[in-house]
Amino acid sequence: MAMVAERNDNRIAAALERLSARFGERLQTGMALREQHAHTTTYIPNQPPDGVLFPESTEEVQEAVRICAEHRVPIIPFGVGTSLEGHVNAPRGGICFDMSRMKRVLAVNREDLDCTVEPGITREELNQYLRDTGLFFPIDPGANATLGGMTATRASGTNAVRYGTMRENVLSLDVVLADGRKITTARRARKTSAGYDLTRLFVGSEGTLGVITAITLRLHGIPQAISSGVCPFPSVEAACNAVIMIIQMGIPIARIELVNTLGVQAINRYSKTAFPEGPCLFVEFHGTEAGVAEQAQMFGEIAAEFSGGRLDWASAAEERQRLWKARHDFHWSTVTLRPGCKVLATDVCVPISRLADCIVETEADIAETGLIAPIVGHVGDGNFHVAVLMDMDNRDEVRRAESFVSRLNMRALSMGGTCTGEHGIGQGKMRYLETEHGAGVEVMRSIKQALDPLNIMNPGKIFDMTGG
């Protein structure tokens, strides 16, 4: 990429020397480790950083940021690298801040239903930690991502329809800014009108405004009753129309996931399941015993109205886990549809009234373009993913796939949607941001310029700064 030309080897060498003197073995420069710390999950090329630093405290992050700032060297914060849009690449070189040694739970406030954690803890580790409190952290992007990474990309996933996204579930952040200053973005109170919403500014800023070093999260009570199931529909359209009615009726459904025919086939093959091989809704209800029973009954009535089949229930915890593990392994299921291929992940989100149109048009486009590309969606939010499998050696196929994705993103934008519901812009979607936000991108650049005038915080992500 063009950006690489802007790296400055002398400055990087000087910063590495300073960091090595200060952090010793906790600065690593071996190529294998550096490659593991750049992008690995999709077709986006791997662009390794020049060194990987393992800070252990906010103060160490501040020190390291000051050294990098002094030498104008890029900083790339890193959780576990599950991002799909190249967020952890180092197109201009620089230092990866691997936050895996900062994974403590700093506080759990049961009465307030919140906790404060360091950014390197993963969501599974957090829920494991919370298991005896009666509380859980609901946001579940599928991958066992870190809370730092999830905050930085404004992640959501299967149960955002009930519990919201990281936007709604982060109460406060500690952030080390590009000049080494540390701020706390808010108090622990549930709501506030005290000044600009700095918390929401950093949620979703993809490491371009600072390094997150602590996160205060909302927690939720583990529901008394949980019930899951899979319901087949005669068409994607019928399934989408059922979803629209469920949302309109205000049924507080906890998860409602669409998988199209090819997607179900991939899941069945990979996970040795036997779901009906047509469009399916994977659903889950949370509540009291009576509440869950009522929701399930209302769901059944609506599904029947749209010619849905019998809901195949999984109320036992073990069955539920198997069901959702199969759904969460969708990414790996699709990879096995064409071994050796790379995945081009898409992530559009549209107003729910346009969801059926958008998916139906997209399926027709896939068929016409001759791609292998199953679909799965967090349809309660209007968000769906097409996993386009590409043989990277087939230049024609890569071109067709890329133009398909471009059409998909423009289709979503033309329907009032966004090019990314939850993955973020990173490197992969930069070209769509201007179309989506227009003059708003200039406002984002002004904010970036004000808070990171040297452009050292994860440069080359979300948008380019003129003159970089």
Next chain:
Amino acid sequence: MAMVAERNDNRIAAALERLSARFGERLQTGMALREQHAHTTTYIPNQPPDGVLFPESTEEVQEAVRICAEHRVPIIPFGVGTSLEGHVNAPRGGICFDMSRMKRVLAVNREDLDCTVEPGITREELNQYLRDTGLFFPIDPGANATLGGMTATRASGTNAVRYGTMRENVLSLDVVLADGRKITTARRARKTSAGYDLTRLFVGSEGTLGVITAITLRLHGIPQAISSGVCPFPSVEAACNAVIMIIQMGIPIARIELVNTLGVQAINRYSKTAFPEGPCLFVEFHGTEAGVAEQAQMFGEIAAEFSGGRLDWASAAEERQRLWKARHDFHWSTVTLRPGCKVLATDVCVPISRLADCIVETEADIAETGLIAPIVGHVGDGNFHVAVLMDMDNRDEVRRAESFVSRLNMRALSMGGTCTGEHGIGQGKMRYLETEHGAGVEVMRSIKQALDPLNIMNPGKIFDMTGG
């Protein structure tokens, strides 16, 4: 205030002339009208603007902003003036933009549960407009505020515990920036990870970053069943502990409002009601018939555990309206406790685990200080208001009231809370912002400087810019 010294009469006169030439009778300069367009609701002094402009479209707002920018004249956006912290005052003079002629509903998307409105519409007008759609906009700060004002102050109110605040219920904004550019902050999709969260940056920015000219709001289905009631408790502490348990149990209560003894007395006197004259919880449940019944039963069990009395029910719509009208008229009820006095409104919000402590200490402080100051609270969120009645001619009393408020705010901050849960900072709470946010205020100033380098957007609110 010191700021007034910074006004520049020549520039203001030049801007008034240009605006008058362009907008004719829609620029008004009569003193009575100007005073009505400055602060009128609390003890904060009235600081009128130099002129009041009535724009009728986004394009007119852009034109008028460009004229003001050219002459470096302050712009103060105005809804209906219900704010409590001096947001609509003009300490440096300038032009009030009265948005009351921009109150159209631009779109209602029933399937998507959203609508787009102009900023001058009030929440009652919006709900009246929506009455045949089966949908409603839940945020209810009591006053019949405009949606523009509610967005600008990040308002919430009695049912935020269930439906969230303006933060969660604004999907997108059209904003005219300080140089006249217009941006749309987001698409209509329910969630997005496309770049910085500009929507949340403008929600709660109190007119200091731009003029809001359109708002896309989430709507909610009118619940099948609604039930309200009033439940007396032996002490504020018992009531608070019941609230904590209700929240912890995950009961999706729609409203849960505490009124202390003096507050209930004021309400009874003003609204001719007969609520039990001790600490009371005013509650409301939304859901299906069965769901509301279950919630009410669970509430009853928890209330009994904390020695609560019998819940006095109001299921009929008319009774419910009377109940909530009485609660909403709290402000006017308190004013009649001491005719001729001014109200000093407070608005702290603390983590719910500290709520009982905070209210009990505050009641003791009120008693010691010898003030007349009833309490009401959105206790499900940890937010409560003390309405301090002050005889403005009694300098000693004003001093005692101000030092009480200072202690209250510091008490909330020391408990992890905020000095404002929903009213905003305005002029009234600027002195507490630094304590609450520390270095974060510098970040806010950097953003303000980047987006409004001339400091013409509602200057002298939230924080001062050095050099103004």
